[in-house]
Amino acid sequence: MALAQVRTRALLGLEAVEVLVEVHLANGLPAFTLVGLPDTEVREARDRVRAALLTGGYEFPQRRLTVNLAPADLPKEGGRFDLPIALGILAASGQIKGQTLDGLECVGELSLSGELRPVRGTLIHALHARRAGRSLLLPAPNLAEARLARGATLLPAPNLLTATAHLNGVNPIEAADTETPTLQTQNLPDLADVKGQRPARRALEVAAAGQHSMLMFGPPGTGKSMLAQRLPGLLPPLSEEEAVESAALRALDGHLDPATWRQRPMRAPHHSASAPALVGGGAIPRPGEISLAHHGILFLDELPEFDRRVLEALREPLETGHITVSRANRRAEFPARFQLVAAMNPCPCGYSGHPSRPCRCTPDQIARYRGKLSGPLLDRIDLTIEVPAVGEEDLRESQPGEASAPVRDRVEAAWHLQRERQGCPNAYLAGVSLDLHGQPDDAGRALLAKAMARLHLSARAYHRILRVARTIADLAASPTISAHHVAEAVQYRRGFGG
Numbered sequence: 428m429a430l431a432q433v434r435t436r437a438l439l440g441l442e443a444v445e446v447l448v449e450v451h452l453a454n455g456l457p458a459f460t461l462v463g464l465p466d467t468e469v470r471e472a473r474d475r476v477r478a479a480l481l482t483g484g485y486e487f488p489q490r491r492l493t494v495n496l497a498p499a500d501l502p503k504e505g506g507r508f509d510l511p512i513a514l515g516i517l518a519a520s521g522q523i524k525g526q527t528l529d530g531l532e533c534v535g536e537l538s539l540s541g542e543l544r545p546v547r548g549t550l551i552h553a554l555h556a557r558r559a560g561r562s563l564l565l566p567a568p569n570l571a572e573a574r575l576a577r578g579a580t581l582l583p584a585p586n587l588l589t590a591t592a593h594l595n596g597v598n599p600i601e602a603a604d605t606e607t608p609t610l611q612t613q614n615l616p617d618l619a620d621v622k623g624q625r626p627a628r629r630a631l632e633v634a635a636a637g638q639h640s641m642l643m644f645g646p647p648g649t650g651k652s653m654l655a656q657r658l659p660g661l662l663p664p665l666s667e668e669e670a671v672e673s674a675a676l677r678a679l680d681g682h683l684d685p686a687t688w689r690q691r692p693m694r695a696p697h698h699s700a701s702a703p704a705l706v707g708g709g710a711i712p713r714p715g716e717i718s719l720a721h722h723g724i725l726f727l728d729e730l731p732e733f734d735r736r737v738l739e740a741l742r743e744p745l746e747t748g749h750i751t752v753s754r755a756n757r758r759a760e761f762p763a764r765f766q767l768v769a770a771m772n773p774c775p776c777g778y779s780g781h782p783s784r785p786c787r788c789t790p791d792q793i794a795r796y797r798g799k800l801s802g803p804l805l806d807r808i809d810l811t812i813e814v815p816a817v818g819e820e821d822l823r824e825s826q827p828g829e830a831s832a833p834v835r836d837r838v839e840a841a842w843h844l845q846r847e848r849q850g851c852p853n854a855y856l857a858g859v860s861l862d863l864h865g866q867p868d869d870a871g872r873a874l875l876a877k878a879m880a881r882l883h884l885s886a887r888a889y890h891r892i893l894r895v896a897r898t899i900a901d902l903a904a905s906p907t908i909s910a911h912h913v914a915e916a917v918q919y920r921r922g923f924g925g
Contacts, residue, residue, distance in 0.1 A: 429451070429452040429519040429521070430449065430450070430452075431449075431515045431516075431518035431525050431528070432447055432448065432449050433514050433515045433518070433528055433531075433533055434446070434447060434528075434532045435507065435508060435510075435532055435534055436532065436534065436552050436555060436556075437496075437501055437502075437507075438504075438505075438507075438547070438548045438551065438552075438679065439501070439757070439759060440712060440752075440759030440760055440761055441551060441675060441676070441679065441759075441760075441761060441762070442555075443548070443552045443554070443555040444498075445555075445559070446463075446496055446497065446501070446503065446508075447496075448496055448511040448512055448515050449494070449495040449497060449515070450492070450494050450512070450515030450516050450518070450519045451493045451495070451519070452488055452490050452491070452492055452519045452520060453493070454490060454491065455490065455491035457489045457491070458492065459477070460492065460493045460494070461473055461512075462494070462495050462496070462499070463494075463495050463496030463497060463498075463499050463501075463503060464501060464502050464503060465496060465503045465504075466503060466504045466505075466711075468505055468506055469496070469503045469504065469505070472506065472508055472537075475509055475536075475538070475539065476512050476513045476516065478539040479509075479537040479538065480516065480517070480541075480587075482539060482540050483541040483586075483587050483588050483591075486520065486522065487516075488516065488520045494516075502711070502756060502757065505536075505547065506537075506544070506546060507534045507536060507546040507547075507548075509536045509537040510534060510535035510537060510564070510566075513587060514528065514590065514591070522591075523591050523594045523595055524594060524595055527594040527595070527596070528594065530560075530561050530562060531562050531564055531582075532556045532561050532562070532564070533564045533565075533590075534546060534549065534563070534564070534565050534566075535566040535569075536566070540586075541588060542585065542586045542587075543565075543566035543568075543584055543585060543586055544566060544568070545566050545568040545569045546566065546569065547679060547680075547681045548675075548678050549565055549566075549569040549573045550572050550573055550575055550671075550675050550683070552573070553565075553576035554579070554671070554675065556579060562580040562581070562582055562602070563580065563581055563582065564582045564584060564590055564593075564600075565581060565582070565583060566584065567583040567584060567585040570583040571685040572678055572685055573605075574604070574605050575605075575670075575674055575685060575688055577605050580602050581602060581603040582600045582603070583600065615657070615659055615660035615831070616656050616660060617657065617660065617830055617831045618631075618660065618661070618828065618829065618830060618834060619831070620653070620827075621828055622817060622828065623818070623828075624650055626812060627654055627812050627814045628828065630643075630919060631654055631657070631658060632661065632837065632902070633810065633895065633919075634658070634766070634768070634809070635662055635838045636837070636838045636898050636901060636902050637809075637841070637845075637854050637894065637897070637901070638766050638852040638854040638855075639766070639809035639853070639894070639895060640809050640854070641768050641769070641808065641809065641810040641811075641812070642730070642768075642810070642811045642812070643771075643813075644811070644812075644813055645772070645773065645814035645815055645816070646772065646777050646778050646780075646781050646815070647772060647777045649815060649816055650814060650817065651728075651770035652726075654814070655726045655768045655770060656726075658693075658724055658766075659693050659723075659724060660835065661834050661835050661838050662724075662835075662838065663835070663838070663839050664689045664690065664691070665689050665690070669722045670688050670689045670722075672721065672722065672762065673688075673691075673722045674688045676718050676719055676721055676761065677719060680713065680714055680719060691722060692719060692721070692723035693723055693724040693726060694719050694723070694725050695727075696716045696725075696727070698727070698728070698732035700716065700737065701737065702737045702740050705737055706718075706740045706744065706752070706763075707752045708752050710754060710757075711757065712752040712754060712757050712758075712759035712761075715750070715761075717741065717750060717763040718761040720765040720766075721761075721762050721763060721764055721765060722765075723765060723766070724766050724768055725766070725768070726768045727767070728769075728770050729771060729772075730769040730771040731772075731796055731800060733799075735799050735801070738800065738801070739801060739804065741767070741804065742804055742807060745767060745807045746807065748763060748764040748855075749761065749763055764855075766854075767808065769808070770814075774786055774788045774792070774793045775792055775793070779793060781816055782815075806885055806887050807887070807891075809891050809894065809919065810895065811919060811920065811921065811922050812919060838902075841898065841901040841902050844901045844904070845901060848864055849863075849864050853865075853894045853897045853898045854894055856893075856894050857890070861893060861894070865890075865893040865894060865897045865908070866893070867893070867907075867908035867910070868908065868909055868910070870909065870910035871896070871908050871909055871910045871912065871913040874910045874917070875892060875893075875913050875917070878892070878917045878920075882917075882920065882921070888920055891920075892916045893908075893916075896912045896913045896916040897912075899915050899916060
């Protein structure tokens with residue numbers, strides 16, 4: 428009778444829960460039993476591991492073989508358990524030195540030839556292995572992703588033979604360097620390409636400076652999508668802590684490019700996206716678009732074309748910055764601190780209020796179209812700005828508008844003020860912090876009281892006006908919020924009524 432233990436991890440949301448792979452060999456008729464709540468992919472590891480061991484020249488023990496994935500009540504999924512199962516069998520049968528598995532975690536999917544294939548979420552695994560003080564033996568193709576876990580001890584192996592040679596001390600694997608890659612220069616669209624639309628450009632700058640949510644409405648072809656695509660060029664790069672958190676979510680989805688790890692994500696799902704696609708879900712919970720846009724931008728074009736239930740699912744994460752996905756046997760929480768930018772037409776045909784093109788929609792059609800956006804959802808959007816039709820004189824204007832670079836400099840200066848003052852963007856000010864840093868002077872307070880009464884604004888809208896006014900003051904490097912800062916912030920709450 429022989430027993431071996433190998434440590435690995437199972438993914439549960441952004442957590443990598445430690446799993447102990449126990450391999451037991453006993454006398455009896457040959458059998459291979461895999462227990463511990465494995466899914467279909469994990470159960471298929473029996474055939475992959477058997478073929479990989481035989482191809483590598485190892486003996487597959489012809490005895491009663493039991494593999495337990497503990498804890499038994501945690502569902503296991505994916506091919507990530509192939510390598511630890513194979514090493515456990517080799518250690519239990521005495522073909523590798525079992526004591527070398529101490530202080531080590533393993534992850535990787537095996538091909539039938541013994542090659543190690545990449546798996547999802549290696550960055551998350553590396554971060555947890557570093558916290559536990561253990562080395563991580565992983566597939567070589569996952570090294571670029573795992574290197575983002577600065578300080579982790581990474582042992583990349585291209586195949587099973589390399590891994591076993593390391594454990595037997597024959598040819599030790601040199602620990603990989605975990606220096607994070609340098610930030611690559613982005614070739615982003617420039618704000619100078621936008622002709623006219625000065626109020627919308629100003630609103631975009633305010634949204635960038637305070638990370639505020641924004642809704643643009645206007646006829647087709649006026650530049651709403653064009654403006655949204657230029658927002659990433661106005662934002663500073665992610666800090667290292669933010670970048671690792673954002674990269675971990677993209678790694679969990681399996682679409683992380685380590686070369687762009689410091690770039691703010693911008694997600695633009697189609698309006699046919701379902702609620703699970705947007706907020707996350709599935710039998711095994713995966714992050715949705717709002718989590719993949721964490722610390723970045725979520726752009727929803729043609730906003731009323733989204734299913735109303737999908738849009739209503741945005742209400743909670745817009746307030747809390749996270750989303751909890753609950754299923755019958757799984758519960759996962761994902762961060763979702765995104766900047767919502769949306770665009771829409773004023774009516775189904777798009778030309779309501781157009782100066783030269785008549786609208787062919789009836790009042791009922793316009794009401795139904797705009798009614799797809801509930802009051803509570805609109806109340807959570809900080810800035811609402813009209814993007815009207817551009818005149819011929821603006822299109823013929825030879826002098827380009829202000830480029831992204833000087834706007835980005837002003838945005839970075841405003842971000843610096845916010846970090847120094849309260850440690851977070853103005854969009855996240857709440858409670859005592861908002862009372863301390865977001866109160867206007869007497870004239871501004873009086874103006875805001877009049878706006879509340881005339882526009883019938885909610886308490887949430889009141890607080891959002893204060894946050895936007897604080898951002899406008901920061902762009903002007905003003906320590907106090909004056910009446911003209913409040914007036915501009917109120918203008919962004921007027922909505923479709925004009």
